[in-house]
Amino acid sequence: MMLDRILRLLASHDVLVCSVDGLERLYSLAPVSKHYVRNKEGLLANFDVKPFTVKSQLKDSVLEGVAFDRVHRAHVFDYTSLDPSGFKNLETLVEIGGGMGHTIKAIVSKYPQIKGINFDLPHVIEHAPTCGGVEHVGGDMFRSVPKGDANFLKWILYDWSDDHCLKLLKNCYKAIPDNGKVIVMEAVLSITAETSPAARAISQLDVLMMAQDPGGKERAEHEFMALATGAGFRGIRYEAFVCNFWVMEFFK
Numbered sequence: 001m002m003l004d005r006i007l008r009l010l011a012s013h014d015v016l017v018c019s020v021d022g023l024e025r026l027y028s029l030a031p032v033s034k035h036y037v038r039n040k041e042g043l044l045a046n047f048d049v050k051p052f053t054v055k056s057q058l059k060d061s062v063l064e065g066v067a068f069d070r071v072h073r074a075h076v077f078d079y080t081s082l083d084p085s086g087f088k089n090l091e092t093l094v095e096i097g098g099g100m101g102h103t104i105k106a107i108v109s110k111y112p113q114i115k116g117i118n119f120d121l122p123h124v125i126e127h128a129p130t131c132g133g134v135e136h137v138g139g140d141m142f143r144s145v146p147k148g149d150a151n152f153l154k155w156i157l158y159d160w161s162d163d164h165c166l167k168l169l170k171n172c173y174k175a176i177p178d179n180g181k182v183i184v185m186e187a188v189l190s191i192t193a194e195t196s197p198a199a200r201a202i203s204q205l206d207v208l209m210m211a212q213d214p215g216g217k218e219r220a221e222h223e224f225m226a227l228a229t230g231a232g233f234r235g236i237r238y239e240a241f242v243c244n245f246w247v248m249e250f251f252k
Contacts, residue, residue, distance in 0.1 A: 002210055005203075007193075008193045008206070012195055012200045014030050014195055015036075016029065018193035020191055025191070086240075086249075090111070090149045091115060092147075092150075093107065093114050093117070093150050093151075093152060094145060094148035094150070095151075096151055096168075096172070097153065099124060099128075100127070101128050103152075108132075108134055112133060114133070116133055116135070117134070118136045119138075119146055122138030125138040143171070145171045145175045146175065147175045149180050150182065150183055151176060151181075153172075153182065154185040156168075158187065158218055159213050159216045161215025161216070162226075166231055172250075181249045181250060181252075182249070183248070183249055184224075184248045184249075185242075185245055185246070186224070186245060187205060188219070189220040201244060202218055224236060224248065233251060236251075237251065
């Protein structure tokens with residue numbers, strides 16, 4: 001599994017070629033690979049490594065990507081007002097893992113009818129600034145989460161293993177009404193290894209998760225569906241694609 005994630009990253013940079021057999025990915029050498037294997041003309045192994053190691057000091061520009069304003073001709077929070085139906089009829093919105101509460105604050109400022117709850121670990125919440133319309137609540141999301149019409153998970157699931165995600169999503173399921181939803185913002189991997197700049201950035205994040213967070217990973221559509229149904233949800237609606245990330249709704 002870990003090897004496949006590294007191979008996917010290499011394929012996204014055209015170092016390998018990826019093909020798909022069902023849900024299984026198969027990899028082979030791309031033309032550029034000849035420079036990295038033994039007994040081939042053009043081998044790079046005889047180059048001094050020193051000039052290449054300085055690249056580790058270059059600014060990590062790939063994660064900056066294309067500016068949201070340039071792509072969508074609107075600021076990220078102005079963009080949500082173009083289609084506000086996602087927050088229609090919500091009275092209470094709980095952001096899980098909201099940190100200092102900046103995101104829930106922005107949402108509540110746009111939709112003042114919503115009572116916002118910023119939920120995070122107690123030692124995080126104690127430093128969160130006071131904000132009108134937002135209540136800061138400390139706790140452990142793997143034990144329980146505050147009740148509300150909807151939960152909001154922004155860049156949370158990719159930090160955790162499937163088992164941890166299922167535990168969290170089951171808690172979310174219990175905390176929302178029958179017509180409630182869990183709003184999830186995450187990158188979505190394609191089944192095959194694509195070579196677009198967006199796909200490369202997501203693959204790099206996936207490898208970063210592998211090195212940084214035990215069990216953490218980026219996921220494909222079928223993996224998100226398995227988490228959703230495993231936690232009791234009937235399905236997923238893909239509502240918006242924002243700066244390489246999908247906004248999904250898990251519904252009962």
